[in-house]
Amino acid sequence: MRYVAGGILAVAAFLLVMMCMPQTGAIYSHDTQSYEYAASTLIELGDMRYFGYDTPIIQWPPFYIIMLAFLNLIGLDTANGAAWLNAILIAYMIYASAVFLFDLLKVKWMAVPAALMMAVSVPLLYVSGYAWSETLFIFLSVVSMIFLLQYIIKKKNGWFYAAAVLSSLCWLTRYIGIVHVAVAALTLFIGVKPFWEKVKKMVIFLFISCAPMALWVYRNYTLSGTFTGGRQPGQFTLEENAELTVEVLESWFYEWEPVFAYIAAGFYVLLVILAVVFKKNKRNKQEPGKGVCLFSFFLYIAAYAAVLFATTTTTALDPISSRLWAPVYPHIVFVFVLLLDILTQNIKMQKIRKWFAAGFTVFALTALINPAVWILNEGIERREALLGTKESPEIKKAPILKVANDYLEPSEDTLIISNQASILAMHTDFKCYYPPKKEGIEIYTFSRYKEKMEDFRDIYLVWYGDPQSQDFMDIPEFRQNYELEVIADEGICVILKIKQGS
Structure with missing residues (x-):
């Protein structure tokens, strides 16, 4: 029974x-x-x-x-x-x-x-x-x-x-x-x-x-x-x-x-x-x-x-x-x-x-x-319902997706660093990283992170919202280490090319 x-x-x-x-x-x-x-x-x-x-x-x-x-x-x-x-x-x-x-x-x-x-x-x-x-x-x-x-x-x-x-x-x-x-x-x-x-x-x-x-x-x-x-x-x-x-x-x-x-x-x-x-x-x-x-x-x-x-x-x-x-x-x-x-x-x-x-x-x-x-x-x-980061219609219409697709082309030698890397990786074919963390263990910080950047020919910062961040290495801090070229500025979204070796 x-x-x-x-x-x-x-x-x-x-x-x-x-x-x-x-x-x-x-x-x-x-x-x-x-x-x-x-x-x-x-x-x-x-x-x-x-x-x-x-x-x-x-x-x-x-x-x-x-x-x-x-x-x-x-x-x-x-x-x-x-x-x-x-x-x-x-x-x-x-x-x-x-x-x-x-x-x-x-x-x-x-x-x-x-x-x-x-x-x-x-x-x-x-x-x-x-x-x-x-x-x-x-x-x-x-x-x-x-x-x-x-x-x-x-x-x-x-x-x-x-x-x-x-x-x-x-x-x-x-x-x-x-x-x-x-x-x-x-x-x-x-x-x-x-x-x-x-x-x-x-x-x-x-x-x-x-x-x-x-x-x-x-x-x-x-x-x-x-x-x-x-x-x-x-x-x-x-x-x-x-x-x-x-x-x-x-x-x-x-x-x-x-x-x-x-x-x-x-x-x-x-x-x-x-x-x-x-x-x-x-x-x-x-x-x-x-x-x-x-x-x-x-x-x-x-x-x-x-x-x-x-x-x-x-x-x-x-x-x-x-x-x-x-x-x-x-x-x-x-x-x-x-x-x-x-x-x-x-x-x-x-x-x-x-x-x-x-x-x-x-x-x-x-x-x-x-x-x-x-x-x-x-x-x-x-x-x-269409829910979550993969299916949500609102996320699929996120401004950062349109800006990235309009100005950039995916390739094996291209890396995008973004404070919205999750959305970009989910809905595009770009290789995406989050920016280095300001605090935390060494493997997430800039000292180790920049070694991985050397594996890519073209690296872009694709940023949404406030250019300053409490958690991530932000745009002003990237400017302290690299020369940044403006590729697109759509107000709330910007694309900056990182010139390595600069």
């Missing part, structure tokens, strides 16, 4: 992801373009290079790039390959979660509404529409934890080694995967007995999970003198990040139909209170693994939140958004269903336990109203 239910839920999740996927494929962002460029250089040159600088990839781990390279090699472009990959990953994650919960829960069919809460969710459907590493990361973190908990419950080594391998890949997908590895290791320490078996499994798990990343960061250090790339100081305070987090949670649960969010929250709290009231004073022996499972999922949420707040407050990363918070969502669902199951498992009358399970179903269906409205208003509408 659990496999059939899991399969049906997985198919539904796959179809839902594809229903909310643009017809043009997964949506592009600047990060997507960088992933795609690194995948192309991996195929062509055997080396993953960073778009806009042609330096080795350091700021991201390699696994998602390797996956995109594989998809390209089998004939899928990045947009369509990422769309299929995301849908398959979400589908299998829903399947694995449903089967796991069917095995674990006292009232088995509570697994169905829990899996539905994962499948019909704003964060997972939102990130799965983009060619980002988040969907792969979420899949690996959730499925790896499920496999690890299955090992603790069933004592079969196959689950253990599968969990360890997936954990290593999880960390190789995003650097914050260290949270998953740490939580998994602590879960093993708590859940495995006797003591020496606990120690042995932890050592093996940490070796398998950490060895690939150790090799990767050693490679990074030899290339750049940093383990994960240079980071500038944070731009957001802790209070601002907390406010952004509240906005994210509102968009998941509250934004469209607030009254149903309040009803769902209140109803769940009522279920918990009633479960405590009905609970027997003398506790039966708890089924093996349930407490460890609840602890593991809760600890992941807490640890991920702590690391996310710390990194976004102290270093310059993207602002907190659904994209950054999405990995905790499946764990939140697991906490909801496992907490109620543990509280009700010792209720003597089976009929009352079923009533609580029915109550959880009502809670889940009520909580799904807001995500369902999001799907109808934004998710499915996204299918017909």
Whole structure:
């Protein structure tokens, strides 16, 4: 029964992801373009290079790039390959979660509404529409934890080694995967007995999970003198990040139909209170693994939140958004269903336990109203939309594209340096670099950058907007080092030829 239910839920999740996927494929962002460029250089040159600088990839781990390279090699472009990959990953994650919960829960069919809460969710459907590493990361973190908990419950080594391998890949997908590895290791320490078996499994798990990343960061250090790339100081305070987090949670649960969010929250709290009231004073022996499972999922949420707040407050990363918070969502669902199951498992009358399970179903269906409205208003509408840096009509009409095409001709010996290199590279055949960074590790600064400039005969500055920049080496600074010839001046866009050797 659990496999059939899991399969049906997985198919539904796959179809839902594809229903909310643009017809043009997964949506592009600047990060997507960088992933795609690194995948192309991996195929062509055997080396993953960073778009806009042609330096080795350091700021991201390699696994998602390797996956995109594989998809390209089998004939899928990045947009369509990422769309299929995301849908398959979400589908299998829903399947694995449903089967796991069917095995674990006292009232088995509570697994169905829990899996539905994962499948019909704003964060997972939102990130799965983009060619980002988040969907792969979420899949690996959730499925790896499920496999690890299955090992603790069933004592079969196959689950253990599968969990360890997936954990290593999880960390190789995003650097914050260290949270998953740490939580998994602590879960093993708590859940495995006797003591020496606990120690042995932890050592093996940490070796398998950490060895690939150790090799990767050693490679990074030899290339750049940093383990994960240079980071500038944070731009957001802790209070601002907390406010952004509240906005994210509102968009998941509250934004469209607030009254149903309040009803769902209140109803769940009522279920918990009633479960405590009905609970027997003398506790039966708890089924093996349930407490460890609840602890593991809760600890992941807490640890991920702590690391996310710390990194976004102290270093310059993207602002907190659904994209950054999405990995905790499946764990939140697991906490909801496992907490109620543990509280009700010792209720003597089976009929009352079923009533609580029915109550959880009502809670889940009520909580799904807001995500369902999001799907109808934004998710499915996204299918017909032209979004992202690759498909957006507004970006395709950007003034800088017209100016560059009117005055310049692409060639192997021509390099364009631009503060909008992403747009130019996406929609023209020019070789494009971003300008050198004013601050950061050496490989992005002018001292190393000018060596690459020597590989090109004709180099042009194609600049949009203010000629001065806080982040990049700007036009006045280029004038200090080179003679610049004006090729075109269209007001907001200018083209300047850099005369090397001047």
